[in-house]
Structures are given as C-alpha cells and as structure tokens.
Amino acid sequence: MKSHSSTLLAEVRTFRQNHPGVRYVDLIALDIPGHFYGKRYPVEMLEKVAAGSPLKLPQNAVLLGAQGGLFKIGDYCFNDGDPDANRRLVPGTLKPVSWESQPLGQMLITSDGTEAPIEFEPREVLAKVLERLHHKGIHPVVAFELEFYLFDKKLDNGLPQFARDPLSEDADDQPNLHIERLTRFGDVLDDMAQTAKDQGIDITVITAEIGPGQFEINFGHLDDGLRAADWAALFCRSTRGVALKHGYRASFMAKPYLQYPGSGMHVHVSLYDGAGNNLLAAHQQQPLRHAVAGCLELLPHCMPIFSPNHNAFRRLGGTVNAATRASWGFEDRDACVRIPESDPRNLRIEHRLASADANPYLVLAAILVGLEHGLEAKREPIPPLNEDRNSGTDFPVDMLDAVRAMRHQPVLRDKLGGEFVDVYCENKRQDHLAFQQEIHAREYRWFL
Template sequence: MDAVCSDLVAEVRAFRQRFLDVRYVDLISLDIPGHFYGKRYPVEMLEKVAAGSALKLPQNCVLLGTQGGLFKIGDYCFNDGDPDAPRRLVPGTLKIVNWEKQPLGQMLITSSGTEKPIVFEPREVLAQVLERLAGKGIFPVVAFELEFYLFDRQLRDGLPQFARDPLTDDADDQPNMHIERLSRFAPVLDEMVETARAQGIDTTVITAELGPGQFEINFGHLDDGLRAADWAALFCRSTRGVALKHNYRASFMAKPYLQHPGSGMHVHVSLYDEAGNNLLAANDQQPLRHAVAGCLELLPHCMPIFAPNHNALRRLSGTVNVATRASWGFEDRDACLRVPESDAKNLRIEHRLAGADANPYLVLAAILVGLEQGLETGRQPIAPLNEDRSSGINFPLEMLEAVQSMQHNAQLREGLGAEFVNVYCENKRQDHLAFMQDINAREYRWYL
C-alpha cells in the first residue's frame, strides 16, 4: 500500500471512529453544468476503496445537461458504449453531512490523477491549468465570494416567494444592506457557516446584500486553487441543504428577480513565484497591467463559462455593480476586473463577471488562462474606468453567439484543451436549445 492509500485509509478510519452512527458516504463530483453526481457507498466499503480497490463511474456522467439528460456530443453518450472511467478519492474531503435526516458522510472524487483522466471533467481541466502554471513558476492564491438568495420553501404557481422574516413572519421584501438582516436570519446563516466549517471551508465575512433575502459569503485565501474551487462547490451543496432544514430555499441562480440585483461569483486571484514574491507587483506593477490585458482580451470568448445559461445572461443587463462590457478599474465595482486597494504583497485582481451558478472549477481555469496569456504577451490594457467611464470591450450576450465565439478561439483551445472546449460548447448549445423548446404563457398572451 503506497503512502497516499495509507493516508486515505487512516482518514476513513478516523472518520468512522468519530462518527459511529454514519452508515453511508456520498462520493460526489461536479459535472459540466455544476451539479454533483456520484454514488452512495456503505462506509465499510469506502475503506476498501481507500486501500486501492477500483472506483468507477460512467464517464458520461460529466456530460449531463442541466436537467440531467444526455446529449449527443461527438461519439460520446450514444456511440461509445457509455464506458466506465476510473475515479479516485480526494484526500482531506471526507466530512460529515449534518443537514440530512440521517447522518451521512460525503467525499469528493475525481478522475484527475488516475491512469485515464477525463479531459472534460471540470476539476481535471483546472488541475491541468494549475500544473502548467506551476511548471512556469507561477503559483496562484485564490479566494471566492458567492452571493445567493433565500426564498420561502414553498413556490407559488411555480414562482419563488420572498423569504419570511423569522421575527415578524412577514415577507423580507425590502432591498437593503442593513446589518439587522443578518440578525433576523441569524439561525439559518449561523448554521450555514457552521456546516461549511465542518467541511473544512474557511468562511469569513457575511454580508446582507442589496436584494431582498440576498446574502454574500466570503472564503479565505488559499494557495491551492483546486481546494478553493472545492470550497465554492461544496458550500453551494451544504447551503441548499441547511436552508431546507429552516424552511427556506437557498438559490445561487444568477438572476432570480428582474427588478433586483443578480447573484455573482467573485474570484480574487494573486500570482506568486516560488520564493513567495507577488508577480503582479513587480516592475512598478507592469505585470498587473499585462495580466489585466490578457484577461480582458480572452473574456468575450469565455462567456459560456462565466454565464452558463439563459438566466445568467439576464444578469448582465446593466444592473448595479455588474459590468456590461469587459472593463477594469482600481477600486471600481462597475468593472469586470477590479483591482482592490492593497499593499504589494497582497496585490490581486478581483474577477466579478461570473454568475453565482457558474462552475467554479471552470471559472477559475478560464481566469488563469487569461492571466497567463497576458503575462506572456505583455500587452497594455485598455484604459481603466477610473480614467474613461466608456472604456470596455463588447462581449456576447446571447448563448449561441457566445458558444461560437468560445469554440473557435485558439487561445482557449490551447489553454483549456481542445477536446474540453468542443465538449463544453456542444453541451451548452444543446442545453440552450432544449431550454428554448417550450412556449411560455407570455408568448400566448402576445401572439395567440
């Protein structure tokens, strides 16, 4: 038994000794649309997997559409025999699930690091980008911020309802950023934070956001990009579960209300060398400007990642603090790329465009490819918004146009992998077409 297996076996045994009433563990991984799939294993079988027994799931689980269906993508799904692909346990991710009625465990799995990685698995795509950067002496430090809404648990005519204020039982329908909202919703918010920390997630600042029932959670900075994305993905899963316990729905939908702000995924990224020097701060911050230029040039071709569905594109419609063009600025929340005020050690870029329902592994991978190419080409960016409020680069706001722009971009095909780009774009194209195959009530009102 090698050292990795020994450590995994020790992790499983320690978990079993601590949580004697846990009988099953969910082995989970994120698919392309950002949903978890996996298997529920008896905990005694998990120890065998940790010791080296085979762990396989269908390769095409990664390709599921938003509604769980399979699309014909090249030879995948319908002409490949639906083969199994090996997975491995991700060390350090075996944690308790305390929002279910029966105690469970959960643990991340991935094809990354197996003898046959799935090139279009989101975690593997990010792993390859990080490995390439490390080979160039570039080491990112990353922190995610996620916005989300609380709704009443019961829908009305299929539509979400404002969350009920637990103190007054009235609908929390007043947009504000008042600190009192944190107090009123403290029971559910506190359990969300405690549950996240039980999964090893370093949750930090909580903010009551502008929308009714809208909140933001910040995570600590990590020098492990994979773990940073793991935290974002796992937080979404646990937060939804905790909300249901408290008779709410927690949603990371990018634009649930047309009249209120959408929910974003903000990603802070700084880049360091092996000695711990901030690469962006060198040479009077010229690398920062080069990195910004690379990100902005690539951003229009990454829109299917940053806004992965029809609703996410709605968020980019000119509401407060959401950019409608690829732009940047110092301490400017209207920009796609904001450079927060900081010292040279902590100089970073905050990428603010992605919707909260985007896939965190792919969002980070796309951002890093833009930064990487900016550093290599060394071009100067367009003027910051601080100097010119009209500065910016147009990006597509319609899914099929965005997919075409992504699929044929040579830089993305090289940076993320050509096979991934092909598979992802076809998945988004088919998902969008499936979504459009429905006539809603408004069409009948307008055109019948």
C-alpha cells in the first residue's frame, strides 16, 4: 500500500510541475446511466488524497437516473441515510483538461479495490468479471469503436440542427462516407484526436460515417479491460468538450435521426491464455463457436445494458447494419456478433449491438460474461447469417420487457452479481417510467 501511495503521490507532483497553472482537478467516476459525477478538488488537497487521506463520496451518486434524479431502489436513497463510500484514485489517469476556459485537470476515481467496493458501481462490476477470468487463466484483449454525431451548437426549438460545413457554411445534410468530410471537419476532428491522446487514449482510425455529420473513432487494442473501458468513457467526455469549443455539439445519442443510421459502440474482444495463445482459435476454432453461442444465449437478457434508454431501442432494426435479432456471422455487419477476418493469432469477436451511449464498463462486462458462459456450457451456436439469412433469436425491443428478461436470469445474477442486477433493472425501469411522464404534441394531435 505504501508503494502504491508513493506512485500516486509522484504522479500528482509531476502533474503539478508540468501544469503549474492548474489549481483544481475534477475527480470523476461513471454512474449507472453513463454520466460522470464527482467533485472538484484543489490540487494541493489531491496530494493529500494521493498520500493516503480518505476520499469519500455519497454511495448513492452511482444510482442517479438519466436526469440526475433519485429513485427508491430497495433501501437505497431514502432508507439508508445516504451514506458515503470510499473511493480511490485510479493511477495513470491524472491528465490536463484542455477544452475548458480555465486550466483544469481530471482524474478517475473508483470504489473497486477499496475495502468495501460498491457492488453496483459499473467499474466495480467489470473489475470483478475480469478478476474471475484472470483466475481461470483467461486474459481478454479489448478494443472499442465509438460512433457519434456532430450538430450545430444551437438547437432549433429543442431539436438538433445539422453541423455547419466550415468551408461552405452550409448544413452538412448529405449522408455519405466521403473522405472529404474528414477534411471539411478536420480542425475539430484533429483536436478531438489530439485531446484524447493527451488523456492517454490510443486513437487509431477515424471514419466519416453514413449519417450527416456522423463519425467513428477507433481505439487501440488493450490487454487491460478496465483501461479500455476507461478510454471509452473519457473519450466521450473530452469529445463533447472539444466540440463545444469549436462551435458544435457532439452527441453519442443512439438514434438522433429516424431516417439516418444510429450510433453504436462496437467492441472487439479476443481471449488468450497465460502463454499468449488465442483461446478462441484452438481445436479448429471450436471454442469460438462455443463463445458465440454463450453471447447469443445471454444477449436477450442483457438488452437493458446494450440499449440503456428509450431512444436506444429506436436504433434496433434501423437503416444500416443494426440487428433486429440475436445473430452472428463471418464478416457480416448485419450480425450482432461479427467475426472479422483475421489470422488465428488475432481471431476475435466484434460485438456490434450496444448503442454509443451505453455504459462501456457494463457493456464489456456483459460481453465477457457471455463469452465465459459459452466456453463453460460448450454448446453449438445457431447457424451464422452466412448460411441462413433468417437465422437469429428474438430479443426484447422495449425497456420494460428487457428489464423483465434481465432481472431473473440466473447466469447474469451469478456472474454480474445479484445486487447489481436488481439495482440496475430497477434504475432502468424507473427511468423509463419517468421518461413517459410527459405529454408530447403528437399525443394531443392524435387523441385530443
């Protein structure tokens, strides 16, 4: 513990030397809906925390709804006295924030690794899954891909407007995959990429996607699943900040336009043993088939994680490469689980179902549990789409059905934790009901 504190203290002191103008650091963590919460600390107080002083925040901050409201979930929030819970600093995550008007820093915090981790904290859920896999000799390598839209900074009566082309000053309202879009929006995209790199994120490929003002950015492969999910979470925060600085809004909303493709979170996962052998490639790729079968079996029960809100369900069965059933295939982007062409060393799955605004810690945890379950159950999957275009199993397409499917699934309760499943399902159920408590203009047009 002493050397761990020494490492953190050295990190804070080095940061202060390199960024003498920074007076405050945001200590942040991701809640259940995928929003950052935390506190802004004077940098001199951060040194004390790094040296071992307690760092406590309300436990129930993790439970906030999408709009920040508290829901009664068991005894949490209203019958527990709103207790504090210990957090710790995540080493290596103290970085400068360049998109704010004043010099600032940020650093991730978490309850995992403390004496009493919060069972329903997303990062803790993933940490437990990874620890169990490591004990079994299974070592995941992970890479995220995130799609997002750029909008004009100003909304039009609450509705998004197309991003303005900085060269022509016209709205970028033509969906395309043209490389020229990367040039036209090069200033903001370059700033997003460089800012992410300044956060320690390995940015690789940038793509102009099909939707107007839609882009995808890929991250490098990591043998640290927690860090890979950290990258995805931090990228969303920095990208929104950089976009505002350039006069845009960046949004990871799953389906901002009904007529255009939604935005997804694609996750590449391969599994290795302690000697570096690809477990999925062994025995003529039989473990790959078992892993796929496990993913597809649990997928219908993980829909509240993959589609975490009402809008995310709109993306399913959409215009391009959005699956309508739990399916798999080789080099097939219509499948939920795609097997990209690769050599045996790099054989992997690409899980394509999650929306871009899903919680990356929970998405990865759910995928890994599916792979783990498949390797243990050793069942054959349904036919791939390459053999049967109608292959697939149904999954829930609205939140209330999805919550019912998740709540009592025994494998998920065992491998993600029963307490987490109960809390998460109730959070999503109440968030959905709260969302319905507003009458929209269309309702008056139809029923007045």
